[in-house]
Amino acid sequence: MVLELLSDATGIPEPVLRVLFSILLAYPIALFYHIALLRPINLKNAPAIRNFYIVSTGLALAYFFNGPDIIHSLITTTVTWLLMWFGNAIDNRKFATALIFIFNITYLTLGYYYTATDEYDIDWTMTQCVLCLRMIGFAMDFMDGVTLLKSKESPDEKTTSDNKPAATANPSSNIKHELTTPRRVPHKQPVSFEKDCRLATLPSFLETIGYAYFFGAFLIGPQFSFKLYRKFITFSIYPNPTSIPSGSYKFALKCFLLGAIYLGAHQIAAGFFPINYLITEEYSARPFWEKLAFMWFATKFSFTKYLGVWTLAEGACVLSGISFNGYNEKGQAEWDGLSNVSIYRFEFATSLSQIVAAFNTNTNLWSKLYIFKRLMFLGNKNLSSIITLFFLAVWHGTHAGYFLCFSLEFFDIEVERRWSKRLEPYTRPLYDVKNRDKPLIQLLRRLHLFACWFGQTCGLHYAMVPFTLLRWEYSLKAWGAVYYCGHIVFVLLFLDMILPKRREKKSTEHVNTVENVKLNGESKINGYAKINQNGAIKTE
Structure with a gap:
């Protein structure tokens, strides 16, 4: 009812307002998490407490956005976990991963087919496309974890095990932290996917739900590995778990303001350069150079909504603490680890390769790690690129x-x-x-x-x-x-x-x-x- 009234008053479609409110509601949820749970908790089940909070708030926020259609994400998450369990039980994780890949991409494609209209649709498929990549990557990491078992390396995190808290989550632990001094993580390198994301053991179903419905990323991303999520709830993401780095409030505020500016610019500019004007007879009748200029500005400002929503969503991730990206050379904490767009690099890029590196960063990185590099057996990089881009096109819609x-x-x-x-x-x-x-x-x-x-x-x-x-x-x-x-x-x-x-x-x-x-x-x-x-x- 409230969204309907706001829609009537502002002229903004109700689905768009629902997206915006879902992103904004993640901020108070992240703030409470930061105050109450982003600190050392001297309890054995501290990671489970954090995970339960993320599960409950994530499901509530997902229901606010999707309503009864939340059933689709619950089905795909549950089936994915059960197939991983089945693959582990029969000692054939590759087979299970293949089924998971087919199941998730098929479910999403059928969703697109039955809900698609002539415009960009804001419905349950919006969150489902984010979940699709998350579940496929999750399964592939579990498949790769077999090598950890065969090599007898420590499973998953050295300080964690299934349903047990991380040693770094308990300040009284006798286990020495591997990271005791600030380290430099390159500014351009996201923390979403580390070099080693393998999972030796199957995470619990409740952990999987928390990973799937993380309140700061279930709606429009960013993508990140389960390993990062586990490090986040067990506090092993921080060099010194007894002292959380500062600066997240300031960076989150920056993301909020910058995202709001870009969304405001899009809303204003769309009135002057509506993209649908490109298919009108009036546009076709204009002089050639005017048509080129209008097309340039219309598509330019169509980008601003992506820059805006990604930057706005990043703020909630920063506020939660999951986007910690090490320290710079001055010893200051950096919080851009899950940034999905580099505004400056995007706006002033001088080549398309820079655009790829600065725009939808974590999805591009996911595609590189889970699709492109796994096609190396083809022995042809151009063919691998074509298949990867085709997959991304299918993933976007029909x-x-x-x-x-x-x-x-x-x-x-x-x-x-x-x-x-x-x-x-x-x-x-x-x-x-x-x-x-x-x-x-x-x-x-x-x-x-x-x-x-x-x-x-x-x-x-x-x-x-x-x-x-x-x-x-x-x-x-x-x-x-x-x-x-x-x-x-x-x-x-x-x-x-x-x-x-x-x-x-x-x-x-x-x-x-x-x-x-x-x-x-x-x-x-x-x-x-x-x-x-x-x-x-x-x-x-």
Whole structure:
């Protein structure tokens, strides 16, 4: 009733308000957790207490958003856990994981099929798509845990075991903490997925529910491993569990304000640049350059809602304490471990590879670890990238626009990789330290950076059109209004294949000078060489 009244008063659709309120309600839940439970608890079952709080609040928040449709997430979570138990019982975790993968992606796809409309749907499939990746990754980590048992390594966390508290959760424990001094975790490296996320033993069902319904991430993410969740509730995530690092309140407030600004900007800009205007006859009748400019701004501001909701949701994760990311060189705690977007890097990116690294970070990292790298047996990185992008398109929904968008992403990145490599000899002098004091070189470098920024935004926004319009005919109509200029440019650039190849020494390390620039006070080096190695879903 309250949401209906607010919707009538503000003109904002009720489903959108429900998403916003679900994200905002996570803040007081996280605040209470921070005050009451984010501290040493001198009880044997301290992790179980924290997990129970997360389970109860997460289920309540999920019911607020989904209502009776919460049954879908409960079914998939329960079936996933039972299949993992079954696989462990028959000593065939690979078979169980295959069933879990098929079950979750099929359940989600059928949900899309039966609920899809011509617009982006805000319903139970919104939370289900987040849960789908979480459960698949969860099962794969459990499958990989067999190697821990065979090698007789310590199962899972060294200080934890099933249904037992972590030694670090109890300040009176005699077990010495491995981490006793602040350590530096790179700013660009999220903590969502460590190098080793294997699970030797099956977590309890209640822990699985807590992981699935964590109040700060069940709705729109971010994605993270079960291992991080267990470290969070057992306090082994912190170097010194008896002293929680400070600074989370300030960082959470920053996320809240920045997210609110971006959502406000989206709400205002959408009134001036509505994306559906791209499929009107009035738009088609406008001059060519006006249509290009409108398309650029319409798709540009369509990004702001993602930046806004991800940043807003990050604040609740920060406030809970799960996003702790070590210490910087000054000894100050960093809380950006679960950041799903790097605003500065995204806004000022000079290549599509930087966009991939800065946008939807944790989902990209999940795709890299659980899909792309597991396709290494194919022996073809391009094929692995194509399959990964196809999976992401299916995961997003059944609309043709997703497949159009992700197919363009692959080809755009491939074109960018080819031309950055070909133009490297001409752009390298602009970034040579020896030339940085020369006024002309400085001017040319700035012009080159601007050209790279503008070029990648044009390519990105053009590819984003079907992602926002969703339907095949809408996408073609919008592209047709600008005479498929983006496709024409792409085809012309792809003629690079018929040009003579530049001779290179095998020992030469290829550096993409477009990315060898200083952003955020750091030198961004060889980003696209990494794309060449890891495929289109590379995350820095």
